[in-house]
Amino acid sequence: xxxxxxxxxxxxxxxxxxxxxxxxxxxxxxxxxxxxxxxxxxxxxxxxxxxxxxxxxxxxxxxxxxxxxxxxxxxxxxxxxxxxxxxxxxxxxxxxxxxxxxxxxxxxxxxxxxxxxxxxxxxxxxxxxxxxxxxxxxxxxxxxxxxxxxxxxxxxxxxxxxxxxxxxxxxxxxxxxxxxxxxxxxxxxxxxxxxxxxxxxxxxxxxxxxxxxxxxxxxxxxxxxxxxxxxxxxxxxxxxxxxxxxxxxxxxxxxxxxxxxxxxxxxxxxxxxxxxxxxxxxxxxxxxxxxxxxxxxxxxxxxxxxxxxxxxxxxxxxxxxxxxxxxxxxxxxxxxxxxxxxxxxxxxxxxxxxxxxxxxxxxxxxxxxxxxxxxxxxxxxxxxxxxxxxxxxxxxxxxxxxxxxxxxxxxxxxxxxxxxxxxxxxxxxxxxxxxxxxxxxxxxxxxxxxxxxxxxxxxxxxxxxxxxxxxxxxxxxxxxxxxxxxxxxxxxxxxxxxxxxxxxxxxxxxxx
Numbered sequence: 001x002x003x004x005x006x007x008x009x010x011x012x013x014x015x016x017x018x019x020x021x022x023x024x025x026x027x028x029x030x031x032x033x034x035x036x037x038x039x040x041x042x043x044x045x046x047x048x049x050x051x052x053x054x055x056x057x058x059x060x061x062x063x064x065x066x067x068x069x070x071x072x073x074x075x076x077x078x079x080x081x082x083x084x085x086x087x088x089x090x091x092x093x094x095x096x097x098x099x100x101x102x103x104x105x106x107x108x109x110x111x112x113x114x115x116x117x118x119x120x121x122x123x124x125x126x127x128x129x130x131x132x133x134x135x136x137x138x139x140x141x142x143x144x145x146x147x148x149x150x151x152x153x154x155x156x157x158x159x160x161x162x163x164x165x166x167x168x169x170x171x172x173x174x175x176x177x178x179x180x181x182x183x184x185x186x187x188x189x190x191x192x193x194x195x196x197x198x199x200x201x202x203x204x205x206x207x208x209x210x211x212x213x214x215x216x217x218x219x220x221x222x223x224x225x226x227x228x229x230x231x232x233x234x235x236x237x238x239x240x241x242x243x244x245x246x247x248x249x250x251x252x253x254x255x256x257x258x259x260x261x262x263x264x265x266x267x268x269x270x271x272x273x274x275x276x277x278x279x280x281x282x283x284x285x286x287x288x289x290x291x292x293x294x295x296x297x298x299x300x301x302x303x304x305x306x307x308x309x310x311x312x313x314x315x316x317x318x319x320x321x322x323x324x325x326x327x328x329x330x331x332x333x334x335x336x337x338x339x340x341x342x343x344x345x346x347x348x349x350x351x352x353x354x355x356x357x358x359x360x361x362x363x364x365x366x367x368x369x370x371x372x373x374x375x376x377x378x379x380x381x382x383x384x385x386x387x388x389x390x391x392x393x394x395x396x397x398x399x400x401x402x403x404x405x406x407x408x409x410x411x412x413x414x415x416x417x418x419x420x421x422x423x424x425x426x427x428x429x430x431x432x433x434x435x436x437x438x439x440x441x442x443x444x445x446x447x448x449x450x451x452x453x454x455x456x457x458x459x460x461x462x463x464x465x466x467x468x469x470x471x472x473x474x475x476x477x478x479x480x481x482x483x484x485x486x487x488x489x490x491x492x493x494x495x496x497x498x499x500x501x502x503x504x505x506x507x508x509x510x511x512x
Contacts, residue, residue: 177339178227187270189229190341192392198223201389212326216387219328223336230341232271232395233300238263240297247435248290249428254279254419258294271342276374276398278350278413280405281421284463286432287401288346289439295344300397302344303334307400308352313369318386331373331393332384342395350412351402367412374398374415429460436464440471441486446479451486458491470495 092109093101094116104112181189202220235241241259245252258274265272279287288304295302305315314320318329328336334343353367372378373393380394400416402408424432433456441448459467474490483490 174225181229191228192230192335250424251290274397276416278400278416278418279421280402284465285421286464289464291399300340300343304346306348308349316369318384326386328386344397347400350400351404351407433459436467437471440468444475449485454488
């Protein structure tokens with residue numbers, strides 16, 4: 001680099017600014033540099049001037065640095081890597097697995113580590129607090145369950161004491177049961193078998209099968225201890241039966257028919273038989289639900305027998321003793337081992353009973369024995385094939401259900417009082433839904449308040465069977481959420497499309 005004092009356009013001026021006779025600045029500069037004015041050997045002066053400039057430049061810049069050739073065997077310069085050492089930066093792995101490992105200054109790593117430790121401690125404390133709260137809730141729930149269990153045991157003990165006082169002895173005591181029935185009026189009891197027939201059964205149980213002998217001996221001894229009489233269930237009043245219209249308005253004709261027979265039974269001096277009935281109509285109108293409610297009103301047990309699954313009639317009067325797995329039938333189980341002479345038997349789906357073929361070529365139908373059981377005269381002297389014991393089944397109430405009555409044998413239909421059950425109208429549907437909801441909550445075994453009007457209205461388009469299923473699912477959902485009252489939010493989401501309530505409180509929802 002040349003010095004500034006030798007640069008041409010920065011050379012100092014020898015003339016004075018106020019001197020009018022001074023030479024022009026440019027001419028003076030050329031003379032100072034040893035260049036002749038223009039026109040006086042200009043070419044020679046230009047060559048000489050260039051040579052002097054190069055020499056001056058070499059004197060100012062000094063010697064040129066020596067250039068080294070590249071040597072790839074030497075290690076590269078440290079660069080920024082010298083800062084990444086254990087004294088400056090350290091690796092840091094955050095708790096969040098989504099963040100990769102970072103190299104951070106030591107001080108920052110310590111602060112972040114402390115923050116994460118504090119966060120872990122807070123989360124641990126919160127988790128312990130939640131566990132403690134959950135444990136307290138579970139303890140409180142167990143305590144409530146224990147109190148409810150004790151309360152239920154006390155109620156059962158009171159009920160058992162009432163039964164003992166009323167019947168003269170506990171149900172499990174056969175002798176007390178027999179003594180209590182001997183004191184009951186004749187129209188409140190019925191002799192369903194004779195003691196002589198029981199003794200005959202025990203004496204003729206001579207077979208090579210020791211199990212059958214032991215069974216007949218045990219059953220005979222029990223029947224003798226319990227006595228030949230069984231209770232006849234009677235509703236408390238005729239009005240109790242008529243009250244069924246509130247929950248089952250579309251069964252009005254059936255209810256009035258039963259109420260008339262109950263009125264006759266209450267004034268008669270002997271038990272009155274309720275005629276066999278057939279409820280037919282479209283599926284899902286609540287035929288089975290009403291039958292169970294009717295049996296509860298009459299104060300008698302109810303047994304549902306699915307006819308669509310039955311293959312033979314042995315389910316009613318037992319199988320032949322010649323079979324190795326011989327077993328007594330439903331009639332003996334209800335009358336001999338039960339407490340009542342007039343239980344209700346539901347012949348569900350009677351129109352779907354199928355006729356099966358046997359190895360001997362004869363047709364076997366599960367409805368064959370019903371011809372005798374549905375006729376009062378023959379029903380008083382039916383015989384269980386397995387025990388060879390005669391029974392009086394004349395007071396059993398038979399209620400059959402069907403969708404297509406034309407598929408039932410005419411000989412059976414002539415023995416049944418037929419009732420056409422149609423779906424309820426809009427007003428009746430609300431009553432039916434309320435009844436089914438109440439019954440479903442009771443069947444669930446959970447103490448819950450009755451749902452509001454919106455819940456009932458949401459179920460009215462459904463059949464009683466569908467209402468029962470929806471309510472059971474809603475109860476389970478409410479229990480899981482620790483709620484003690486059913487709401488519209490507990491119903492299946494696919495039940496509603498769009499729900500609203502108008503100003504009059506009427507529902508304007510669309511359903512699937």
